[in-house]
Amino acid sequence: MGQIILGLPSxxxxxxxxxxxxxxxxxxxxxxxxxxxGIINRVPYWGVGTNTGSPxxxxxxxxxxxxxxxxxxxxxxxxxxxxxxNIKKGELVRFDLIYTAGxxxxxxxxxxxxxxxxxxxxxxxxxxxxxxxxxxxxxSENQVLSGSYTKRFFDPPSSSATWKDAKKSFNxxxxxxxIPPISLYTKFKQKxxxxxxxxxxxxxxxxxxxxxxxxxKNCGFLNESAYFISSVIWEFHNVCCxxxxxxxxxxxxxSVDLRKKGSPLPVFSNQFATxxxxxxxxxxxxxxxxxxxFKTQTQDAFRNDLIFANLCxxxxxxxxxxxxxxxxxxxxxxxxxxxxxxxxxxxSFSQLxxxxxxxxxxxxxxxxxxxxxxxxxxxxxxxxxxxITLAYLEGMLSPEEAxxxxxxxxxxxxxxx
Amino acid sequence: xxSNFMHIQIEEKIIDFLKKEIYDESIxxxxxxxxxxxxxxxxxxLSLLMFIEKKFNVRIPSEEITETRMKSVQNLTDLINDLTKxx
Numbered sequence: 001m002g003q004i005i006l007g008l009p010s011x012x013x014x015x016x017x018x019x020x021x022x023x024x025x026x027x028x029x030x031x032x033x034x035x036x037x038g039i040i041n042r043v044p045y046w047g048v049g050t051n052t053g054s055p056x057x058x059x060x061x062x063x064x065x066x067x068x069x070x071x072x073x074x075x076x077x078x079x080x081x082x083x084x085x086n087i088k089k090g091e092l093v094r095f096d097l098i099y100t101a102g103x104x105x106x107x108x109x110x111x112x113x114x115x116x117x118x119x120x121x122x123x124x125x126x127x128x129x130x131x132x133x134x135x136x137x138x139x140s141e142n143q144v145l146s147g148s149y150t151k152r153f154f155d156p157p158s159s160s161a162t163w164k165d166a167k168k169s170f171n172x173x174x175x176x177x178x179i180p181p182i183s184l185y186t187k188f189k190q191k192x193x194x195x196x197x198x199x200x201x202x203x204x205x206x207x208x209x210x211x212x213x214x215x216x217k218n219c220g221f222l223n224e225s226a227y228f229i230s231s232v233i234w235e236f237h238n239v240c241c242x243x244x245x246x247x248x249x250x251x252x253x254x255s256v257d258l259r260k261k262g263s264p265l266p267v268f269s270n271q272f273a274t275x276x277x278x279x280x281x282x283x284x285x286x287x288x289x290x291x292x293x294f295k296t297q298t299q300d301a302f303r304n305d306l307i308f309a310n311l312c313x314x315x316x317x318x319x320x321x322x323x324x325x326x327x328x329x330x331x332x333x334x335x336x337x338x339x340x341x342x343x344x345x346x347x348s349f350s351q352l353x354x355x356x357x358x359x360x361x362x363x364x365x366x367x368x369x370x371x372x373x374x375x376x377x378x379x380x381x382x383x384x385x386x387x388i389t390l391a392y393l394e395g396m397l398s399p400e401e402a403x404x405x406x407x408x409x410x411x412x413x414x415x416x417x
Numbered sequence: 418x419x420s421n422f423m424h425i426q427i428e429e430k431i432i433d434f435l436k437k438e439i440y441d442e443s444i445x446x447x448x449x450x451x452x453x454x455x456x457x458x459x460x461x462x463l464s465l466l467m468f469i470e471k472k473f474n475v476r477i478p479s480e481e482i483t484e485t486r487m488k489s490v491q492n493l494t495d496l497i498n499d500l501t502k503x504x
Contacts, residue, residue, distance in 0.1 A: 008438035221482050222459045261456030298460075302467045346458065 002118055003081060003366040004125055006107045011099065012356040020058055020128045020356070021095070025057070030115070030268050031124070032090040054088075057093040065099050073100060077108070081366060082195050093124070107355065113250055113270065119259070120253040120267045122291060122349035127267075129355035161312035166270050168309035173337055176276050181339040182247040184240065184396050185372040192374065193394040197364050201406045205384040207414065214416035219291050225300075225344045228255065228379050230290040231412040233279055236340055239397070239405050250339040256307060257345065273310040275301050276337070278330045287416070341369055341376035348382040377409075420498075427473065427494045432469050435490070448491040453484060462487060470491070475500045 025031055032044035032054045062080075064073055076098065085091045091113045096108040097105065110120050187190060203211060215227035233250060240247060256274045275298070283293035301307065348363050362382075366389055369376040374393040379386065390406050428448050435446055441459045444450070457465075461483075470476050475497050477486075486496050 220479055220483060221487065222453075222457065222462050224461050256459065256460050261439055261458070261461060263442040275480040298463060299467075302463055 001085065001110060001368040003108060003110045003143065003367065003368070004118075004121055005362075005364040006352065006355055006360050007362040007364075008105050008107065008355060008358050010103055010358055010360050012243070012358055014059070015098065016356055017095075017097070017128070019058060021059065024124070024128050028124075028268070030325055030335045031093050033092065034090045035087070035114070036389045046048045054090050056089070056091045057095060059097065060342065062096060062098045065101055067101075068101050073098065077106075078195070078197060080108055081198070083110075085110065087112055087114075091227070104361075108316070116268050117272055118345050119257075119271070119349070120269060122245075122352055124265045125355075126349055126351040127318060129352065130357070157307050161315035163312075163316065166306070166316050168304060168306060169313035172276060172306060172309070174249050176249075176278050176337050179249045179278065179280060180243060180337065181249045181251045181278075181375040183339050184243065185246060185374040185393070186244070186267070187245045188396055191395040193231055193404035195394045196368060196391055197394050197397070197399070197402070197408055198389055198391040199402050199409055200364055200387060200389045202388075203386040203410070203413075208381065208384060208386040211386060211413050211416075214413070218416050219295075223295075225254070226291045226294045227413070227416065228344055229277075229294055229342055230287045231409050232340070232342055232377050233284070233290050234287060235408045235412055237284055238408065239401065243401075247339065248280065250279045251337055252279070253338050253341050255343045255345070258307070273307045275306060275310070277329060287412075338370070338373045340373055341367075342378075343367065343376070344379045346381065348380055353383065365389055369393070424484070424494055424498065427497055428470060431465075431469070431493060432474075433491050435465070438464060438468075447487050448494070451488055451491070453488060457487070465493075469497065470497050473501070474496055 029049045030046050035044055036047040037044050062076055064076065067073075080096045083094075085094060092112045096110070096112045098106045098108065100106065109121065109125050113125075116124065183259045211227075212224055215224035216222075219226040219230075230254065233252065236250065239307060240250075253274045253276055255274050257272055259266075259271045277297050279290060279293055283289050345365070348365075352363055353360055364387065365378055365380050367376055367378050369391050371393065374396055376391050378389050378391075380389075381387070388406060388409060389403055392402060432446050432448070435452070436442070439457070440446055440455060444455050446455075466482070467479055477496065477500065479498060486492055491496075
């Protein structure tokens with residue numbers, strides 16, 4: 001699942017909001033579709049339009065206007081984040097409206113990742129916020145854009161998936177598993193709660209520009225991901241050592257955006273692949289050694305067509321029955337092939353600068369993290385400012401440890417020279 | 418004339434790759450199109466560099482991966498020609 005939080009300085013009409021959702025729901029019935037599987041070929045697909053009379057997506061209001069204790073707001077937001085979705089009945093998107101003091105509000109959209117990625121979610125939210133909804137760009141004839149995209153959860157590879165190609169992806173996982181990491185999740189399993197927490201830090205526009213300039217200086221042109229990852233890995237290593245966890249490697253799944261540049265956003269689709277990176281002791285000498293390890297593995301991934309291999313592997317996985325797919329995923333996860341998840345989806349959708357005519361004060365992304373590893377960091381920019389969200393399972397880190405982790409990442413980013 | 422022809426061939430091959438693999442068909446791609454402003458990111462840049470390495474047998478050194486050199490197909494072609502002459 002994923003979450004987007006919009007902070008608004010004033011409140012929109014709830015009636016207008018529900019009307020907008022109804023319009024979008026009629027136009028794009030995939031947003032409360034039920035997952036079905038082909039009887040013979042077992043390929044999953046969206047049962048679009050079969051869920052008539054569905055109450056989803058729900059809009060839930062929370063009135064905290066009389067309560068000025070920020071801790072109450074934080075707890076409520078965590079409750080919302082940890083509230084499961086009823087996917088079997090077509091709850092793929094949910095909205096929570098939190099009314100706070102001073103006439104302000106927060107809009108929280110929670111969605112199931114099978115339906116769309118973060119860019120798609122932003123586009124959907126922008127549609128509901130009264131952008132594009134009547135424009136011809138979002139033509140219901142356009143299957144991918146409109147969401148009458150019934151057949152797949154992920155976009156298929158550009159040419160036919162072969163087992164030989166898919167096997168490269170599995171081979172890469174086996175390579176990573178040769179020096180398996182030990183995750184914080186495993187070490188502290190007895191203390192960990194099945195409940196996610198998160199913290200966010202931000203940088204102003206001057207700091208953001210400074211960081212991006214440092215990223216270019218340290219990692220090369222357009223390579224801020226390497227800079228971000230090096231800061232996270234360095235500080236994560238420090239966190240693990242401080243907690244008495246000495247892992248032989250850190251394995252990091254990192255998402256790659258596969259969208260063709262300049263394309264109108266395909267809303268109900270997942271347009272990314274995941275590359276796995278391994279960082280061992282000799283990669284952790286300093287920032288430069290981490291960056292070098294990241295660059296080398298990225299170049300190898302491209303030389304070996306690993307992105308295409310990952311898409312092929314996903315294609316083959318889709319034919320598995322759900323229980324077998326879950327078993328395979330669990331097996332891969334149990335083998336400890338991830339230490340921390342990192343993502344850098346880049347700039348947030350500019351059309352979310354206003355929502356139902358109200359200027360958006362802030363725009364946050366909260367990922368829900370796969371367990372294991374149960375911890376992840378996402379970087380994103382909005383209105384020229386960089387944000388970092390750290391998401392983790394309660395008990396894995398104390399709030400103080402999480403806060404320090406983020407502050408140290410901040411310091412590491414700002415002192416790259 | 419021969420080197421002009423080669424220059425044009427290189428440009429065409431790069432444009433062909435960019436149209437097929439990196440940019441949506443709605444983006445007009447010519448030799449002067451600003452590739453950065455058209456949305457190039459780190460992974461698409463790497464994909465392009467890998468293509469150039471395989472297709473033209475030229476590895477672009479990191480000090481040449483700059484905004485100026487990567488800005489347009491024409492600039493990239495000039496760079497490829499410069500590196501080829503040095504070999």
